[in-house]
Amino acid sequence: xxxxxxxxxxxxxxxxxxxxxxxxxxxxxxxxxxxxxxxxxxxxxxxxxxxxxxxxxxxxxxxxxxxxxxxxxxxxxxxxxxxxxxxxxxxxxxxxxxxxxxxxxxxxxxxxxxxxxxxxxxxxxxxxxxxxxxxxxxxxxxxxxxxxxxxxxxxxxxxxxxxxxxxxxxxxxxxxxxxxxxxxxxxxxxxxxxxxxxxxxxxxxxxxxxxxxxxxxxxxxxxxxxxxxxxxxxxxxxxxxxxxxxxxxxxxxxxxxxxxxxxxxxxxxxxxxxxxxxxxxxxxxxxxxxxxxxxxxxxxxxxxxxxxxxxxxxxxxx
Amino acid sequence: xxxxxxxxxxxxxxxxxxxxxxxxxxxxxxxxxxxxxxxxxxxxxxxxxxxxxxxxxxxxxxxxxxxxxxxxxxxxxxxxxxxxxxxxxxxxxxxxxxxxxxxxxxxxxxxxxxxxxxxxxxxxxxxxxxxxxxxxxxxxxxxxxxxxxxxxxxxxxxxxxxxxxxxxxxxxxxxxxxxxxxxxxxxxxxxxxxxxxxxxxxxxxxxxxxxxxxxxxxxxxxxxxxxxxxxxxxxxxxxxxxxxxxxxxxxxxxxxxxxxxxxxxxxxxxxxxxxxxxxxxxxxxxxxxxxxxxxxxxxxxxxx
Numbered sequence: 001x002x003x004x005x006x007x008x009x010x011x012x013x014x015x016x017x018x019x020x021x022x023x024x025x026x027x028x029x030x031x032x033x034x035x036x037x038x039x040x041x042x043x044x045x046x047x048x049x050x051x052x053x054x055x056x057x058x059x060x061x062x063x064x065x066x067x068x069x070x071x072x073x074x075x076x077x078x079x080x081x082x083x084x085x086x087x088x089x090x091x092x093x094x095x096x097x098x099x100x101x102x103x104x105x106x107x108x109x110x111x112x113x114x115x116x117x118x119x120x121x122x123x124x125x126x127x128x129x130x131x132x133x134x135x136x137x138x139x140x141x142x143x144x145x146x147x148x149x150x151x152x153x154x155x156x157x158x159x160x161x162x163x164x165x166x167x168x169x170x171x172x173x174x175x176x177x178x179x180x181x182x183x184x185x186x187x188x189x190x191x192x193x194x195x196x197x198x199x200x201x202x203x204x205x206x207x208x209x210x211x212x213x214x215x216x217x218x219x220x221x222x223x224x225x226x227x228x229x230x231x232x233x234x235x236x237x238x239x240x241x242x243x244x245x246x247x248x249x250x251x252x253x254x255x256x257x258x259x260x261x262x263x264x265x266x267x268x269x270x271x272x273x274x275x276x277x278x279x280x281x282x283x284x285x286x287x288x289x290x291x292x293x294x295x296x297x298x299x300x301x302x303x304x305x306x307x308x309x310x311x312x313x314x315x316x317x318x
Numbered sequence: 319x320x321x322x323x324x325x326x327x328x329x330x331x332x333x334x335x336x337x338x339x340x341x342x343x344x345x346x347x348x349x350x351x352x353x354x355x356x357x358x359x360x361x362x363x364x365x366x367x368x369x370x371x372x373x374x375x376x377x378x379x380x381x382x383x384x385x386x387x388x389x390x391x392x393x394x395x396x397x398x399x400x401x402x403x404x405x406x407x408x409x410x411x412x413x414x415x416x417x418x419x420x421x422x423x424x425x426x427x428x429x430x431x432x433x434x435x436x437x438x439x440x441x442x443x444x445x446x447x448x449x450x451x452x453x454x455x456x457x458x459x460x461x462x463x464x465x466x467x468x469x470x471x472x473x474x475x476x477x478x479x480x481x482x483x484x485x486x487x488x489x490x491x492x493x494x495x496x497x498x499x500x501x502x503x504x505x506x507x508x509x510x511x512x513x514x515x516x517x518x519x520x521x522x523x524x525x526x527x528x529x530x531x532x533x534x535x536x537x538x539x540x541x542x543x544x545x546x547x548x549x550x551x552x553x554x555x556x557x558x559x560x561x562x563x564x565x566x567x568x569x570x571x572x573x574x575x576x577x578x579x580x581x582x583x584x585x586x587x588x589x590x591x592x593x594x595x596x597x598x599x600x601x602x603x604x605x606x607x608x609x610x611x612x613x614x615x616x617x618x619x620x621x622x
Contacts, residue, residue, distance in 0.1 A: 018456060026472065140610070144549065144603035146556055149576060149595030156584050156591060255461025259557050273464070274561050277471045285471060289464070296459040 004308050012297050019293040024071055027282050027289075028064060080287035085279050090287035094269060098291070101261070101268035105253045107181075107188035112195035113246065119196070120203025120242075125230065127208065135200070142197025147256050151190035151263035158186070187264045191256040195249050202245040206238040213237075240310060247303035251296040343615060350611020356604035364414040371408035375570045378402045391589055398589035401578065406589065410597050412570040417552045417601060420486055420565075424555075425547035428490035432497025433540050437532045439498065440505035441524065451502075454495040462492035466554055470563045482565045485558065489551045497543050504536045538616045545612055549605030556598045572598045 062070075074081065080090035123135040210216065211234050219229045257270035269288060276284040344351045363370060373395075383401055391398040397406040439450040457465065469488035476483040508514065509532060517527045558564030559573030567574065575594040583590050 015456065015459075018452075019459075022456070026468070140606050141599070141603060144553070144606055145599045146553055146560075146573075146595060146602075148557060148560055149591075149598065152576065152579070152584070152591050152595065156588055159584055251459075252461040255463040258463055258467070259560060262561060273467065274563070277467055277563065280471070285468070289460075289468065292461075292464060293459055300459075 001308065005305055008301060008304055008308075012301055015297055016294060020072065020075055020290060023286055023289050023293075024068055027286050075290075080290065081283040083276075083281055083284045085276075085281045085284065090284050093272065093284060094287060094291055097267055097269045097272050100266060101254070101257055101270060103180075104184055104188055104191070104257060104261075104266070104268060105250060107184055108192040108195055108253060108256075109246065109250055111185075111188055111192035112199055112249075115192070115196035116199035116203060120200035121207065121235070123200065124204045124207035124211070136204075139197040139200050142193050143201075145193070146259075147190050147194050148259040148263045150193060151187060151260050154186050154190055155263070184266075187260050187266060190263070191253060191260050194256065195253070198249055199242065199245055203238065203242045206241045207234060210234050210238045240307065243306060243310075244303055247299050247306075251299040254292055254295075343611075347611035347615055350608050350615070353604045353607030353609075353611065356600065357608060360414050360601060360604070361418060363411050364418045367412045367415050371405075371411040372396070373405035373408040375404060375409045375412040376568050377404060377408075379404070390587075397593045398587065400575065400590050401580065401583070401587075406575075406593055409570040409575060410572070410593060413572045413575065413594070413597065414601070416565060416569055416571045417555060417598070419481065420489065420555045421548045421551040421601075421605075423481070424486045424489035424551045425493065425544050427486065428493030428551075429497045429540060429544045429547060431490070432494040432543075433501045433533060433536065434528070435494065436498040436501030437505040437528050437536065438524075440502045440509050441528050441532060443509075447502075450498070454498055457492075457495040458499070460492075462550070463554060463557055465492040466558060467561075467563060470558065475566075482569075485555065485564050488558070489554050492554075493543075493547050493551075497540075497547075500539055500543060501536050504539050505532055508532050508535045542609060542613045542616060545605060545609035549602040549609065552598065552605070553602050 071081065078091055080094075082088065083090050083093050086093065119135050119139065123132045123139075126132050211230075216229060216233055219233050220226075224233075254270060254273075257268060258273055259270070260266075261268045261270040262274060269291070272284070273288050275281075276288060379399070379402075383399060395405050395407070397410065399405055400409070435450060439447045460468075466488040469491050470484065473484040473487055514527060514531055517531050522531075555564055555571070556573030556576075559571045560577045562577060564573060565571045572594045576591065579590055
């Protein structure tokens, strides 16, 4: 197990380096000029000279290889450069917001799993029944409904019933857990619905696949109680692919957060991501992309290690 | 694909080859048929938008605006009017044009490039295959909307003949790696078939073999993926436009209709929020329903 883990961990390094290099060069072809946008946004005419001076100050006039060198040297030290817009360091901009997004992601996952497990299991066990059809329609619907629209409907519903929205402004989880939860549960639900649909569908199909295996027939033929067949022989094996889906979807949650944070006006990294594109803040965008990629690689690593722990066959391959 | 089954035993029974007619699809896949019917209705609405919509989608009529207390769904405006007093039904019908054309074009574009990369990767094998696979893995480690937004950041806004080319490219690119991976795994089985060897022995160029001998044999997964991706592309277009990164005013787009909603309207003009989102959901739902059934029908084992 240990040697597998080490091998697997070492494998992540070249991936991350490749992402870092690619992201840098891909983003250098962006045409818009942040300095010009920024200076004109502050009002008035901007002379060519001023733009040049500002560029010089921000290090944008260095040859691309010099910029690349600085960037690659900075990375291992966690230095992602400075945001071209706010001029704070990119890592501090991200650090200030990642906690909120992370909490939202965890909350969505919990909600999604709580919804998905009963739905997926019932749908598989009562395959072909009306219940199965209803659940399948619900889950196909969950994939079709845009999460930002669901968020808007939730806001509308809150306004109609409670008459007000959860208080704005971020309250830390540890300062006031209840208010914090009250704020985040709604956006989490609007992201989590889609997530739970994907998971429930995966669970349904993997349970059905497992239940058609020979060993299930054998267990039934031996006269094992149906309940035990399903829980011990069926569910356990069906969980493996479902765990993968949960892990991967967790890594992909940022995609859902990008829009949902805008709807609920939450200051997380999803919103930061959109802002960085709107403002042409390349350094920030680059830092965010790297963060997303690192997160994905790490979650993949955890899923793989979990898999290896659950299934000995994987550990001994190659 | 299922192969026609011919009975070789001595008794004279003959099992019919699996038929593939429209009627079979309708009978075997009722849900999918509902999906395709809804898709056809939307397509007709999009094509004849000018004829069927009661108003011009850009007609401004401030008297009908919720800002002045009007705009509620009525006989004049069946689904209400937006902040500028523009008829929502007309905007939805014209928005179908934007959604379907961008959805279809980007799915076609993304899937085609993906299919070509996938089959070439399978055909050439070796180092090329390995390199392509690594690159695909890398691209797959980003959520599609993140990839799309990055592409939006890179490509300047380009509108050709009223179609937002940069939005189409941004939506198409995230579909390439997934298609390439699925098509490659299907093509790997095809490249070992004798007729590919025969084509090679005939001295045909790689390009000819890939385009004329391998690609036609991965049509089923291609069609299935494309249907699924049209739905996703519509969803993506709506999300991008909602964020202000997709198509821009005055083009009627479902996502854009939702982005302009002022906080007050949540209470006073819920129709401005409900209908555009419903349109996106129904469109994506129809394509998903049809895509799912198409997969069950053509190739139930295909993993997307």
